[in-house]
Amino acid sequence: MKKTLIVLFVLSIQFGFSQTTADFFNKTDRFLKTHVSNGRVDYKSIKKKPSGLDELLRIASKIKVDKSKTTTYQAFYINAYNLAVIKGIIDNYPTKSPLDIKGFFDKNTYALAGNKITLNNLENNILRKNFPNEARFHFVLVCAGLGCPPIIATAYRPTVLEKQLQQQTVKALNNPDFIKVKGEKVQISQLFEWYKVDFTHHGSEIDYINTFRKEKITEGAKVSYYPYDWRLNDIQ
Template identity: 35%
Template sequence: MRRLFFLVFVTIISSSFFYKGIAQNTSERGNQFHQELSKRTGPIHLLWDELLQKHVSDDGNVNYKSFKTEHKKLLGYIKVLGLFHSNDIFKTISKEEKLAFWINAYNALTVDLIIRNYPIKSIKDIKNPWKQRLWKPANLNYNLDEIEHDILRKMNEPRIHFAIVCASYSCPKLQNKAFTAEGLEKQLTTATKEFLADTNRNEISENSIKISKIFDWFSKDFTKNGSLIDFLNLYTDINISPNTKKRYKDYNWALND
């Protein structure tokens, strides 16, 4: 147990700015990190946060060429996620911590998938991108479809659809900050509002809406507590009429670079 958390701790501090100001006694720091992880998962995502800020613009455009130069760091982060997922403490963390964990994992694995195949023009240039077995924590074997449909969607938080990305122009932008339990509510709200306000992805007025196909593909997720219009009105500044007819925009699968 102690060795596992020491390895997690070392992986983070050796690859990120997290090491600044730490004590020399790594054994003590390992124990402190163990205690901290029982309360929150934030430290785990520091390396992902650093990579996002370096290689993703405020508009969500990803510089995959520069990201690829730090592929080893990305793989180190993914390994840390696997180590934490494999530990018993993972079973005890809050819903918010699990949501942040799985959102970050999905996005990191998507970036990893693109980098492995870069240069490409679209994620669809990759054979079965959402079915590939990308990650094997605790002897499990996850693909992107399973993380999205079997884990995240079952957590009853429809805003996850604006937090996870498919590396494409029409998908929600990749946020250039890691998701954390502490900031999750604000981050999900911001991601949802930004997506709806982006006229390249949605065209919304009081009596006419032409919206992303995400709302068609996952319609059940947005109508559990009311109509789709009810959901949209929660996150737009425009008061959409209840009787407004909806249309869907064509989905552009060009790479988000």
């Protein structure tokens, strides 16, 4: 009888964990579909009714994710980052830029998976440090500035994460407003300058970009970085 109770207890914990994780992804998906359009966020509507976002972050604070379950771990923290960014904006809304909010990336903390963490720590220690060969994170983590690749109106999910990472990276690196090619000159986002180490494991930044481009940039093209656009990605 005791063994049966122990087994039932363990199963209930496992079931509750999986349910919570699934609940997080499903509710995140519904939230983003409601408040995101054309790569921009309707901060005004969220500010008026923040209960949906607050519920998501409450769920995220209690979830435990194991790094060995790679896609679940990555999908959770990508979504958590984007939701935390939105939370940071609406807590200070209206604002013109995340940079106008003191400590936005490096001081303000969010309760995620049982820990209090800043956006910078989430990006650099939870994701980049643990998965140093996955530069595609940079095309799905949305910092609330227009210089970021656009946020999508759906949750990142473990079962389709590889497809989503690839799709968003291809989309960004084929966007003429993101990669600006003029003859033998190419202007690329300061994102590549700040995180150069992530993009040059097996060659140059252009080698990395060309991996995902339909029209390849010519070898030897002169590279420069255009200024990052920190204006808020707010729905107008």
